[in-house]
Amino acid sequence: MTTATGSILMTHAVGLHARPSVKVTKLAKSFAAKVELAASATGPWTDAKSIVRVMGLKVPQNTVLHFRAEGPDSQSAVDALVALVAGDFEGVPE
Amino acid sequence: MSMNGEPKIEVGPQSRQGRIASGGFAAGPIVRLEPTKRAAATPQSAGPAAERAALVAALAHARHDLSDLVSGTTGEASDILSFQLALVEDDVLTEPAFASIGLGEPASSAWQKAVGTLIADYDAADEEYFRARAGDLRDLETRVLDVLSGSTQRPDLPEGAILVADDLAPSLFLSLPWDGRGIALEAGSATSHVAMLARSRSVPMLVGLGPLAVLPGERALLNAAEGCLVLRPDAETERRFNSRHAQLESIRQQDASQAKRPAVTADGERVEVHINIADPAELDNLDPAICDGIGLVRTEFLFHERHGLPGEAEQAEVYARMLRWAKGRPVTIRTLDAGGDKPIPGLTLDGEANPFLGLRGIRLSLAHPEVFRIQLRALLRASTAGQLKIMIPMVSIPEEMERVRALIGQARAELDRGGIRHRAAALGMMVEVPAAAVTLDLFQTDFVSIGSNDLVQYTMAAGRDSDAVAALADAGNPAVLRLVGMVARAASELGIPASLCGEAGADPRVLPLLLAAGLRSVSVAPARVGEVKRVVSSFRRERPRDRRQSLARRLGHALGLGGAGRG
Numbered sequence: 001m002t003t004a005t006g007s008i009l010m011t012h013a014v015g016l017h018a019r020p021s022v023k024v025t026k027l028a029k030s031f032a033a034k035v036e037l038a039a040s041a042t043g044p045w046t047d048a049k050s051i052v053r054v055m056g057l058k059v060p061q062n063t064v065l066h067f068r069a070e071g072p073d074s075q076s077a078v079d080a081l082v083a084l085v086a087g088d089f090e091g092v093p094e
Numbered sequence: 095m096s097m098n099g100e101p102k103i104e105v106g107p108q109s110r111q112g113r114i115a116s117g118g119f120a121a122g123p124i125v126r127l128e129p130t131k132r133a134a135a136t137p138q139s140a141g142p143a144a145e146r147a148a149l150v151a152a153l154a155h156a157r158h159d160l161s162d163l164v165s166g167t168t169g170e171a172s173d174i175l176s177f178q179l180a181l182v183e184d185d186v187l188t189e190p191a192f193a194s195i196g197l198g199e200p201a202s203s204a205w206q207k208a209v210g211t212l213i214a215d216y217d218a219a220d221e222e223y224f225r226a227r228a229g230d231l232r233d234l235e236t237r238v239l240d241v242l243s244g245s246t247q248r249p250d251l252p253e254g255a256i257l258v259a260d261d262l263a264p265s266l267f268l269s270l271p272w273d274g275r276g277i278a279l280e281a282g283s284a285t286s287h288v289a290m291l292a293r294s295r296s297v298p299m300l301v302g303l304g305p306l307a308v309l310p311g312e313r314a315l316l317n318a319a320e321g322c323l324v325l326r327p328d329a330e331t332e333r334r335f336n337s338r339h340a341q342l343e344s345i346r347q348q349d350a351s352q353a354k355r356p357a358v359t360a361d362g363e364r365v366e367v368h369i370n371i372a373d374p375a376e377l378d379n380l381d382p383a384i385c386d387g388i389g390l391v392r393t394e395f396l397f398h399e400r401h402g403l404p405g406e407a408e409q410a411e412v413y414a415r416m417l418r419w420a421k422g423r424p425v426t427i428r429t430l431d432a433g434g435d436k437p438i439p440g441l442t443l444d445g446e447a448n449p450f451l452g453l454r455g456i457r458l459s460l461a462h463p464e465v466f467r468i469q470l471r472a473l474l475r476a477s478t479a480g481q482l483k484i485m486i487p488m489v490s491i492p493e494e495m496e497r498v499r500a501l502i503g504q505a506r507a508e509l510d511r512g513g514i515r516h517r518a519a520a521l522g523m524m525v526e527v528p529a530a531a532v533t534l535d536l537f538q539t540d541f542v543s544i545g546s547n548d549l550v551q552y553t554m555a556a557g558r559d560s561d562a563v564a565a566l567a568d569a570g571n572p573a574v575l576r577l578v579g580m581v582a583r584a585a586s587e588l589g590i591p592a593s594l595c596g597e598a599g600a601d602p603r604v605l606p607l608l609l610a611a612g613l614r615s616v617s618v619a620p621a622r623v624g625e626v627k628r629v630v631s632s633f634r635r636e637r638p639r640d641r642r643q644s645l646a647r648r649l650g651h652a653l654g655l656g657g658a659g660r661g
Binding site: 011017018019021022025026047050051052053055056058060061062 | 173174176177180181183184185186187212215219221223224227230407410411514515
């Protein structure tokens with residue numbers, strides 16, 4: 001199993017509200033890897049594929065988001081999620 | 095739901111007043127949306143296997159419906175539905191329900207418990223944004239329960255139908271055809287999601303009508319442009335309704351074609367027309383091209399919730415969203431203007447003998463620097479999103495502006511230290527206290543905006559809340575117009591912009607007087623922009639040779655210029 005990690009400063013003005021959270025979970029679900037998200041490098045880690053969990057973090061603006069993934073496509077998953085946040089959630093993963 | 099006992103069905107026409115959530119007209123049969131009837135007693139489990147299958151099917155049904163709805167929407171509506179769709183697909187939400195079913199719970203109560211836990215969590219959130227999502231969860235809860243109980247009822251809405259209900263869920267709104275139809279809610283709110291959706295789709299909608307005694311199928315007339323619902327209309331009422339509809343429709347069309355053109359007087363002078371906003375939802379479906387900017391954002395809406403004061407990030411986002419909407423046009427946001435007729439529990443003083451002359455506006459904010467500081471920080475953070483102007487209400491003496499400037503300086507230093515992105519903004523004041531109007535040259539301010547509603551009541555000593563003195567509370571009174579003229583001249587000498595945000599700016603009788611007083615900028619309700627531009631276009635400065643029994647002559651008197659007018 002390969003693992004990958006990545007982090008990115010989220011500047012999105014709302015913080016991780018419904019629309020960005022839905023995008024994160026949609027994108028995370030498109031990978032086979034287990035994908036997790038945290039608002040701090042030391043965790044707690046939460047399932048990035050669950051809207052309940054992601055919204056539950058209530059991450060405010062200007063937080064560094066940390067992603068970690070485990071599985072065959074873990075690196076692509078982390079890269080894609082970091083790119084989504086970097087692009088201010090404008091990309092629409094389908 | 096809100097019917098306490100059956101109201102008597104009356105005969106003959108009856109007119110009811112409600113609050114306008116979305117303007118427009120509809121005429122047709124009443125369709126009443128009955129609250130879903132569910133068995134009062136908890137149903138017995140038909141066994142875990144059957145209950146599990148029922149919930150699986152209901153969730154799949156809800157998912158299917160939501161997917162259908164999402165594909166037909168864009169923007170905020172699509173966001174609301176996508177969130178619900180993501181929830182219904184989330185095992186973290188549904189797993190506890192299946193676990194309860196395994197323990198002998200029926201599907202419906204298992205589902206209610208699972209969603210209920212999450213609703214309670216959102217209800218208890220600090221940020222208003224998250225508390226508002228509890229409503230989305232309730233909507234989803236109902237959607238699944240309706241499938242489980244087999245009571246999924248999408249009311250049939252014939253042509254012109256007026257849907258009467260206690261309240262309406264956004265997802266039900268989105269699943270119905272609305273062309274030519276309307277909504278009359280007994281409860282409801284003009285700031286709810288469904289009101290926002292109605293505005294964005296131009297569906298006429300009134301809220302707060304109170305219990306309505308109506309029979310399904312009987313005819314009603316909905317005039318949501320003026321806030322009235324007529325039940326059981328007779329021929330005469332129908333005739334009046336139709337002619338009013340035609341009249342307002344023709345004005346609306348003229349104004350709509352006028353709205354996107356710049357306002358120019360008959361002499362070719364450009365007049366700025368800005369809009370007043372009391373709720374960000376008003377910007378839905380509004381084209382920024384109709385205005386020169388937002389001349390007044392009232393921020394009281396942020397403080398009206400039952401759960402204390404809004405957080406900094408939440409405020410910053412609301413402000414930033416309006417700045418982004420304006421696409422580079424200036425947006426003037428007024429700091430909290432509570433007190434007077436706008437009490438806020440826990441903030442304003444109770445029991446002031448004369449709240450209009452009490453601790454309100456900037457006086458209140460300076461008395462609560464901890465609340466004010468958060469608003470200033472939020473504004474400075476949002477300022478990066480566009481051209482922000484910060485406006486201070488109820489300023490009476492220069493020292494108040496100096497104190498605000500110092501607090502802004504502190505807030506900026508704090509943000510700098512915290513490494514939080516922010517940007518400076520213009521700082522201006524409202525002129526609504528006569529003391530400020532007559533001594534404007536003593537103030538340090540980047541711009542001024544006349545708050546005509548308060549300036550009138552303080553100048554004329556005639557309360558806005560007293561019908562008995564309504565005739566005195568006249569923005570066209572010479573005393574008020576002279577003050578407006580003084581402010582316009584002082585501002586021009588100081589080299590700062592002057593505008594007016596208040597009902598007077600949209601009053602077709604008063605607006606020409608304000609223009610004659612020297613004002614070249616007003617801020618009005620979005621719906622009045624077209625009309626205001628039309629009035630501006632027919633305004634002509636008086637020339638000395640026109641001195642006769644003209645409007646301008648009376649104006650000259652009003653301005654104390656001996657009938658000569660200006661210029």
